Amino acid sequence: MPTDPLAEIVTLLQPAARLSKLVECAGAWRIHREATGEPFYCAILEGSCRVTFAKHQTLTLQAGDFVLAPAMRDLVNESINATADLPAMAPIKINEGHFRIGPPDGPVRLRMRIGHCSFGAPDAALLVSLLPEVVLVHDKPRLAILMQLIDEETRDRRAACELVMERLIEVLLIEALRSSTQAAAAPGLARGLADERLSGALRAMHARPHHPWTVVGLAGESALSRSAFFARFNRIVGVSPMEYLLTWRMALAKQLLRDGGLTIEDVAERVGYGSASTFTVAFARRVGIPPARYARMTPSKIEA
Structure with missing residues (x-):
């Protein structure tokens, strides 16, 4: 689906x-x-x-x-x-x-x-x-x-x-x-999905978070030039394309780490990182603690 x-x-x-x-x-x-x-x-x-x-x-x-x-x-x-x-x-x-x-x-x-x-x-x-x-x-x-x-x-x-x-x-x-998808609506995901050009890039990021996306590649999903896509995404979604992608990848990573059953290497691969070390650095910078420590925490102690 x-x-x-x-x-x-x-x-x-x-x-x-x-x-x-x-x-x-x-x-x-x-x-x-x-x-x-x-x-x-x-x-x-x-x-x-x-x-x-x-x-x-x-x-x-x-x-x-x-x-x-x-x-x-x-x-x-x-x-x-x-x-x-x-x-x-x-x-x-x-x-x-x-x-x-x-x-x-x-x-x-x-x-x-x-x-x-x-x-x-x-x-x-x-x-x-x-x-x-x-x-x-x-x-x-x-x-x-x-x-x-x-x-x-x-x-x-x-x-x-x-x-x-x-x-x-x-x-x-x-x-x-x-x-709330009218032109005057506040920037956000729903408004981006209502945009005939940006919806393709947003759905692609969610469908394939493991893909090595670039602004150029995402612009191609929207059939726009790099500069036109970047400006349009910022205006309508409210954040840059790569910032949105990073936020979504980290949300998925946190879910996978909470669910358990996967190694750090597996989680890194599923959310688009080439190695466990680069994923660990990115996760720690964003969340404040390394992914291995996050995975060991009980649900009641995990904080956003």
Whole structure:
């Protein structure tokens, strides 16, 4: 089957649902959420609001919008009429999975479904670096439906619910990432895969990480000149072609080392290094420890 880079990365991240809730808002309100580094997502069901990431990236969200931050930074979520001096508030719990913010007797101006999940992969930060910092999707009702299904599974806790939630989260992330492919989307893998020229090079890197790729060779996969390919890749994916390749090779190497059963020489060959020594140097420079030591560590001690 053809290699699907987006599915590979989301699967390797091992996403799991952690929290899902419905929030109703009235009057003027503001919520401040501190950076957790974990995925945060939100679907606007009714009304509109503003969200500001890390004090500088502000988005106005309308009903039907979905926003995803693969690694949540500080954010401020507020009503459109919120003044600069309005203090941050804490949502009040109405019942399980249902919260309200603002005057208790005021009309509801905004309804949104908010979710948090976690990535089980020890090298999640490495993989998340291949994704855009913020994903905004317009008019995709199925994302809100997926969030509702995740919320129901979280509350009902039926048989095999962990497995079901894991699959739902994977579908949610993939759907969000592949839906945000318009020209104005943030640079990242999904936008690169939507580019008719770059998708060939990206799929080739994922299908054959062991190949001795060069910028010239990857440009050939995209039917572009070296300079045109390099500039286009940087602009659309957000990193250079060789930096992307190195990141992907290291993510694969970490997975192979964790799985065990392969020698350092075998791992080196599978991720495109001609010898164990050159792989060891590259791995240690990127990860901070030699691959042999990384392979001996227990999963709970492995850090991205």
